[in-house]
Amino acid sequence: MHEASRNFPARLPSGWFQIAYSDEIAPGDVKPLKYFGKDLVIFRTEDGELSVLDAFCPHLGAHLGHGGTVKGSEIECPFHAWRFGPDGLCKGVPYAKRQPRKAKLDRWHTKEVANLVMCWHHSGGEPPQWDIPDEIPEWGAKDGTRNEEWTDWETADWIVRSCNEEMGENAVDSAHFRYLHGTRNLPLSEATFDGPVLRVFSATGMETPRGPVDGSVESLGYGFGMGIVRFKGLAETLNIGCTTPIDQEHCHLRFNFSVKKLGGADITRGVGKAFVNEVKRQVEQDIPIWEHKVHLDKPLLCDGDGPIASYRGWAKQFYA
Secondary structure, three states, rough: OOOHHHHOOOOOOOEEEEEEEEEHOEEEEEEEEEEEEEEEEEEEEOOOOOEEOOOOOOOOOOOEEEEEEEEOEEOOOOOOOOEEEOEEEEEEEOOOOOOOOOOOOOOOOEEOOOOOEEEOOOOOOOOOOOOOOOOOOOEEEEOOOEEEEEEOOOOEEEOOOOOOHHHHHHOOOHHHHHHHHOOOOOOEHHHHHHOOEEEEEEEEEEEEEEEEEEEEEEEEOOOOOEEEEEEEEEOEEEEEEEEEEEOOOOEEEEEEEEEOOOHHHHHHHHHHHHHHHHHHHHHHHHHHHHHOOOOOOOOOOOOOOOOOHHHHHHHHHHHH
């Protein structure tokens, strides 16, 4: 099926989206990125400041993410050694008598939360219009101090041929949990909306070797890019799901799991792994649906489908 026939939104959504992990970018590191249909460069200065800039040098177009190097508090272009600060302004050209002070690269707004590097995207180029949490209590404090009652992240990621709105709609699609994923009941999803934040609560259950276990799922969606999901039942588990548009046709889905520690390391590892594997299984059932479905502007809904219509009304705010 040709992508244009799937009737997805013509513009990429606005919001905060994960583009990296903080510990992937040590002081002095430089890496190329491609998100939002753009080539970007991410780097960390020697004193620890993180910056994301448009990737192509305004001089002759070299990509700073391929061969660029950090020199103190600046990134140096590999082609002619033009240097740019974290703010994107040109700080100097070693062979020029007249320094091109007006030369600059656009800087992207970023925020580091719980080892996640989040980046603001707005299709109209506007600065952040709302925020995400400064810290995740299960992970630790804003200053980086870890909460020792919870495990380190276990991560998983997928490149999916779909768009944020279609993928995010699963959170309120009650019926698919039973008929696609095989949950033992048809969960009733309760959704409330507060500006860019969507809260969804579902009572659900899981089958285990010892029989069914009751549980619940509560998610807080901060736009389309960051969903903080708390599972209770088999194990108390946190998942920060981040879905980032790569371009009009693809998204990068990352799941970041942490499990509340139980009676010992082996028990926590075993229970946590079983639960995480079950969530991964469900995602991998979703992917073929996402990659081959079309978006219907006026779907034929029925009672029991969950608050899909309300979700779609909420979604409209993220398109400039």
